Amino acid sequence: MILQYLDFEKPIIDLENRLEQLRRVDDGTDKNLREEIVKLDKKIGKIRKEIFSNLTRWQITQLARHPNRPYMLDYINHCFKNFLEIHGDRAFRDDPPVVCGFAELEGEKVLVIGQQKGRNTTEKIRRNFGMANPEGYRKALRVMKLAEKFRLPVITFIDTPGAFPGIGAEERGQSEAIARNLLEMARLETPILVVVIGEGGSGGALALGVGDEILMMEYAIYSVISPEGCASILWRDTARAETAAEMMKVTAADLKKFSVVDRIIPEPLGGAHRDHKAAADAVRVAMAESVAGLRSLSVRQLLDRRYAKFRDIGVIRRKTGSNG
């Protein structure tokens, strides 16, 4: 996989290339060369830290969509054991953008459901760029019911630009499929843990996003509509996506402030794509802690907490005073 750089990483690219060159000629004999390598390495670290401590919401959006970013199946490989994929909605067809299966998380048996984007062109097309059809959401619901039956915790991974807007998707009830999941997840009698790993694109993301705890990667985004979609409707100009991302406040830090997200999972310096294993380790530890916490609650407690969690989301004003 060739590492791709984003615009704002430009100050680092040349320095990293130079470091690479120096490392290649370094045979351990030249002390000066050694010193230079150490110095350059430090310098790159400093610049990167500076860049990454002042990211704009649009830059974070670019990181969330980075072509090298770990996808759902990367986390499956790194975080879980004995993954066994299961397929199909038992009604129409298997929808590859949604992946479901049994897995073990640090000894705990769970059912994993998530959205998968493709890495290369063939895979991208097969996975429909991570955009699910109604049958994908219905497969997810079938597997959730299975989890409920056997009291297995559900872990969902969110990474989609949105639900697929196509003729067939509309014919087969895209809106009904999403709505049904929202209703059923609200009352599913088993723990649900949601992890937003990349793009949380509107209703297509939320259809796997109702849970007891919502974790979000540091450089993931989650929004009511894609910045491009918002820009095209409100400004009639997709080029205003950057402004739309700023306006809608789409980052993990924003969502934590609005109590939509419970916990932010820090990413390795430079973003999850620079170190898949380190990113996955952080996700694994956070997931294991959450699942253990949720396991200790009774079904009644779980459902009451889950209802209250979503019931309380929102900012409103009553005539008599402010805030609600």
Add this chain to the structure above:
Amino acid sequence: MPIRLFRRKEEGEKKIKIPEGMWIKCDACLEIIYKPEVERNLNVCPKCNYHFRIPAMERIRAVTDEGTFREFGEELESVDMLSFTDTKKYTDRLKEAKKKTGRKEAVITGTAKINGMDVVLAVLDFEFLGGSMGCVVGEKVTAAAEAAKELSRPFLIYSASGGARMQEGVLSLMQMAKTSAALARLADARLPFISVLTDPTTGGVAASFAMLGDIIVSEPGALIGFAGPRVIEQTIKQKLPEGFQRAEFLLEHGMIDIIVERTRLKPTLTQLLRFMTASSGK
């Protein structure tokens, strides 16, 4: 002379005003139709049966027993928590919508009777920012569903909405989950929920409460779907088939129960409510 001039002008204005007020052009068949006749017909074109978009209060008047509607939740108002500005400030958009509709938000909630049967109602208003669902709409629909459960009454929602309100960001998205969760509790209490779809019902409203009715009723010709037609055309780069995403298309594809004309809505809802509340074998 000045007085005569003034008078003449007034007369001239009147001459233009009377025909404009009495005769309107149908949006669908483009026929010139007599306004009082259209109004008597609940704003349905007598020539082509086109159902005009109407304000929420008119819908409530058309379907509830006279004098039985009691509004609740009218004290709730939206907050510009993101300091959102696109081509206009969100606060200005809200002000304009309030002025235009005389309402504070895009949904009216309350209790009423339909042919003597007690119900809880939530009626969305497309005139108020396209019926979009922000935190207040989400809160009011949720509170109405909870009230229906508390009072053990059937719940009806009339939808007319472009979807979630972008100016409230992810908080508006979360209202989809919030309202659906309240409907799950209503369903667990075995109380009926009838969803009435009107033109248009799309986006986050279609993908939450609107498509969750025990029975889903639609007015003829209503646009209903998740993605808007323009977005779909841009994505798949194809022309959309005739009648795509209209109520008749959804009926054919098994997504809604009945298409009912506006003038037949009250008797149909009455019949449905009787069937679903008759033997409360709880």
